[in-house]
Amino acid sequence: MRISFIHGFCLLLALGCCLPLLRAQQTSQCDSWATTLANKKGTVTALWDDIEPFIYMNKAGQLSGVEYEIMESLKSYLQLKYKIGLEIRWMRAGSFHNIFSRVKESNCSGLFGWSYYSITPERKKEVQFTMPYMPDVNVLVTNNLEPMYASPKEFTGRLRDMHAFTQPQTTMEEDVMMLRNNFYPRLPLSYAKDDYEIMKAVANHNNSFGYVPLSVYIVALQKDIRVKRQQVLSSHRQGFAAVMPISSDWKPVMDEYFSSPLFRMKAGAIIAKYLGTEVKDLVFEDSLLMNGPAASDLVSLEKEIVTKRLMDTVVEVQQQGALRNILIILFGSGVLMSAVLYSRFRTRQKLNAQLEQQKQQIEQMNQLLKMKILQARLNPHFLFNSLNSIQYFIAGGDKKVSLQYISRFAAFLRKVINYGDELSIQVQDEASLLREYLWLEHCRFFDKFDYEITVHPSASQASILPFLTHSLVESALYKGILHLNNGHKGKLDIEFLGEADSLVVKISDNGCNRTISQIVENRKEHVNGDEQMLMRRIELFNAHNQRKITASAADNHQSGEQHRHVATLEIPQPLFDLNQT
Known part of the structure; x- marks a missing residue:
């Protein structure tokens, strides 16, 4: 269902009419004096807004100030004289003007407004006042750069060059407007939120002035707000008081309390507490204006x-x-x-x-x-067998072969000794060691095998651990080739290849199957290569290098019945890590 514009307007109008009622409900805890007296208990509402030292929230988050304590002291008076238990509900109202407007418009009897209101004839037509609790003196303050004016005439003559600051709808505004209307109608005027804002504005603007209550001025002076009090054109009114709705029936009992000796004693102590004894005495002196x-x-x-x-x-x-x-x-x-x-x-x-x-x-x-x-370490059996071979050649009277064998054997041992102290050697040197070794073994087993060593150009600059291939060559010879049946000649191939960043060594033979040869070797107790020594050397190398040496072996069957065993070493290049010391 659609709502027409007229219906919507009527709804808004109705809501507008209800706003005063809603506002009244916010302050509905405001029993009249008659009800409170009859019931011996009651609840009233007190509206307030921050202005030190009159009423404010202290550092502990509690309400404090002259007016707060004066209103709270009413409870003990009513309890003492009338045996009445009074509850006061404090409600923050937002501003000086807002408090006055709400009290003026309210029909709620037990509603009070506290914001150091000056008693004036105009306000008496709109609200009721309690009796004053302290005198009302407004002093003229100027920027610190202004001189001390000796007379009102001297100050009013300066108005055309000055700027005024005040708070709306206050006696301070009345005092400023009096100067403006009587001496310089074009006087610039700006408004501030409260008295302290007036003094801060005056302190920050040259050629400026304003009116503030004497008590507030002294507190501001202690707060280091730097303005100058002029000893001319002060104003004096009846006093500060609380306000009540015009229909409130609390006026008589409030006047009764404010007139009592108990109130005079308490009020003096409260004002001295917040303003100091010296300030209290000054504020209450009528001769202050003279x-x-x-x-x-x-x-x-x-x-x-x-x-x-x-x-x-x-x-x-x-x-x-x-x-x-x-x-x-x-x-x-x-x-x-x-x-x-x-x-x-x-x-x-x-x-x-x-x-x-x-x-x-x-x-x-x-x-x-x-x-x-x-x-x-060399296989000691290889040494003993070589010495036996030399003895055999000498005993057989083959002097030439004996001398040649001894010469090659000595050359082999010399290379073993020379390379024994090196961490690495070139591939050509490793191949040369293998040639010397295989020549010596070939002399012993001349008709048993042939051999070939190939160093590819891609591997010519590679490095290798000394004697790393010796154990594999010895194993190929003694575990494979020498176990072949008579009539079968063995073939041993050794190949050095360069692949990417690795050196690959392949040692292949057509010897006996390794499983069979192991059985025969165990039965004959034949000498074999020290493969455990090879693996131990590889383990020591791999433990201290990121890139590892890998070793593998496999039995391959080619066409026909021919068998070949291939052992492979893959060695990183460069041999040692570059950051190794």
């Missing part, structure tokens, strides 16, 4: 406040300087201590790193030493 003793006392008080403020500033500066020096010393000490600790930490780190490096170097040296020891 050049009498009270005026002189006020000047003395101002000087005392300014002097105390200056002394506090000096002490604060000195304390800040001392604190700054202490902080600098502590900071410097902290930096120095941090530097010492960091230096010790770095030294310890370096020492630990050096120790760890030395430990690794020692471990590496141990491993290399073990590798050298292993690579220096």
Whole structure:
């Protein structure tokens, strides 16, 4: 169902009419005095807004101030005289003007407004006032750069060059407007939220002035809001009081309380508590508006406040300087201590790193030493068999062959000794060692096998561990070829290939199947190559290098019944890691 524009307008109008009722409900806890007296208990509502020292929220989050304590003191009076239990509900109303408007428009009897309201004839037509709890004196304040004016005429003559600040709908505005209307109608005028904002604006703008209550001015002076109080054109009204709705029946009992000796005693103590005894005495002096003793006392008080403020500033500066020096010393000490600790930490780190490096170097040296020891070992059976061969050749009277064998055997041993202390050798040197070794073995088993060693150009610059291939060649010879039946000649092929960043060594033979040869070898107790020594050397190398040497072996069957065994070594190039020391 669609709502027409007229229906919507009527709905809004109805809501507008209900707003006062809703507002009244917010402050509905406002029993009349008659109801409270009859029931011996009641609840009233007090509207307030922040303005120190009259009423404000303190650092502990509790309501404080002159007007708060005066209103709260009413409860003890009613309890003492009428045996009435009164509850006061405090409601924040937002502003000086808002409090006054809500009280003026309300028909709720037990509603009070507190915001140091000045009693004026115009306001008496709209609200009821309690009796005043303290005098109402507004003083003229100017920017600190303004001179002290000796007479009202001297100040009013300066109005054309000045700017005024005030708060709307207050007696301060009335005082400013009086000067504006009577002496300079074009006086610029700006509005502030409250009295302290007026004084801050005056302090921050040259050629400016405003009116504020005397008590607020003294509090502001203590708060270091720097304005100058002129000793001319002050204004004096009946006093500060609370406001009530025009229909409220609380007026008589409030006047009764405010007229009592108990109130005078309590009010004096409360005002002295928040303003100080000296300020209270000054505020309550009627001679303040004249050049009498009270005026002189006020000047003395101002000087005392300014002097105390200056002394506090000096002490604060000195304390800040001392604190700054202490902080600098502590900071410097902290930096120095941090530097010492960091230096010790770095030294310890370096020492630990050096120790760890030395430990690794020692471990590496141990491993290399073990590798050298292993690579220096030759199969003792090979040596004994070679010596037996020499004896055999000599006994057979073959002097030429004997001398040649001895010469080649000596050359082989010389190379073994020369390369035994090296960590790596070139592929050509490893191939040369294999040629010497196989020539000696071929002399012993002349009709048993042939051999071929091939070094491809791609592997000519490669490096290898000394004697790394010896065990595999020896195994191919003694586990494969020498187990062949008579009439079958063995063939041993050794090939060095360069592939990408690796050296590949392939050792292939057409010898006996390794499983069968192992059985025969175990029965005959035949000497074989020390393959465990080879694997131990590979393990030592791999333990200290990122790239590893890999070894593999396989039996391959080609066409027909021919069998070949292939052992493969894949060796990284370069041989050792570049960062190895």
